Amino acid sequence: MRQPTAVESRGVDEILAVHELRRSFGGVRALTGCSFGVERGSITALIGPNGAGKTTLANVVAGASRPQSGQVVFDGRDVTGRPSHEVALGGLIRTFQISREYPAMTVLENLMVSPQRQAGEKLSTVLFHPRRFRSEERRHLERAVEVLAEFGLYEKRNDYARNLSGGQKRLLELARAVMADPKMLVIDEPMAGINPALIERLADHIIRLRDARGTTFLMVEHNLDVVERMCDKVVVMAVGQTLATGTMAELRGNAAVVSAYLTGGVVDVRAQG
Amino acid sequence: MGIILGYISTLGVYFCIYNIFAFGLNIQFGYTGILDFTVITFMAMGGYMAGVASLGPEQPGSGIYYVLGLIASRRLRSDYLAIVTLAAGSIVLGLCGVIMAICWLVANRIYRSTFGRTMRAIREDLDVAEAYGKHTFRVRMTAMVTGCIFVGIGGVLTIWFITALAPAGWGTSETFVVWAALIVGGCGNNLGAVVGSFLVAVLFNEATRFLPAIPAFPSLVSEIRNMCIGGLVILTLWFRPQGVVGERKARFFEVPLRTESREQVRVPAVVASGS
């Protein structure tokens, strides 16, 4: 494995650093040399017009898609092109833009899948040492119930995940990710299509997780109000590149950012006012 | 009377063997979502290995018959011969039953385990399971191999106890029958596999044997049989897509909810960042 040399330290503790990532799909160039860093323990927003390459970036970072060139360094390790499960075991969990629960499993089961490196995931343990994973199951179960209660899904624990409402699926997605005990969460539009009250709740959950557990967040989000309220840093992407980084206040004065949003089709008057 | 009982015990043996096939396929498809259309390959492999092994004298099926036959011819009057034959039949059935029971227990233990849950998660959404750190390739491989071992065991029993294997007679239709059994009975539930094996492999497969063969169309009966099973599959998918006994909801023992962990209350700060 290569050493993380390409990304020099910028004086802050960066849990994730991407450098000059390029990825194209046939003729479509989704990432055209994207570089930025995410500070450990921060809630960083990734914003940009539709088609800017945000989801592609999340895919590349999480190992779901290989970059044609560039580098991804997570937690001091070069994870460029490593398979998803390996990146996940390293402590980076991502959620999907469209909720993807395990439909025909119950809410509780959805959570119980998440803990990593479970002893009961080995066939030989299952067949010959069942006792070894029973206590582990019990532990995970207690934790899962606790997490469900935190996210207000306790009453739904024995429902099939496919029967949840859109908003509940969003909550489940986050609860399931928390169960995996990640160092960093990359969440792709966690608040798309949910009502303002639930947006508040999700935002509170994210802030609470950061404060209580020190989880780093990289959050793709279009709602600039939410971004302003929650995020420490903002990374703006346009046409596959990083356009600017900084706090929301800094970016508001950045003409390039404003124009990217105006020409990119997403206009949020309040955020620019 | 004796003939009928013998026939029933043969059916019982078939039933057990098809159960084992269906458990194997259930592990692959019902648990993990792997589309295995080569079930027959592993039946044949098991059968072949058993066949090779039974070139020696250690073939249990014929062994039992041999011992009982010996007793019968030496010590018993001919009146008892029928009873001894029956006894042999029921011993064979008992053996098959025991092996099937072991397979049942193993299959169910896997289903209920953490591993089984991971298999189901992979069935539900491979990419998500992968994104949660599951080595999906390895799990699917394990599921495939485990299922094939089950099917292979079924193949071995076929050779030992049915003692008829004509490679030409094992075509796609065998695979089809096992698939049909699982779909009709219900995927993801071994009880479904049992019900399906009974309905499809025993009732349909056997009942149609009583249709008179028409000399002009020697394959007509088997074609009708396949059509009946196909019809049954379509009816199931139409009216009861989850199968006669569908997959059951996972039940966990109820962990009492501690009152302080209601929503909006902080989580225990166990993990410090960067640890």
Ligand SMILES: Nc1ncnc2c1ncn2[C@@H]1O[C@H](COP(=O)(O)OP(=O)(O)OP(=O)(O)O)[C@@H](O)[C@H]1O
């Ligand atoms: N699998 C793919 N095959 C072909 N083109 C793709 C693929 N994935 C993404 N693209 C293209 O790459 C570009 C960036 O897409 P991406 O999904 O990353 O945008 P995004 O920033 O997430 O947009 P949105 O805000 O709408 O979610 C788009 O032009 C898209 O059409």
Ligand SMILES: [Mg+2]
């Ligand atoms: Mg997107």
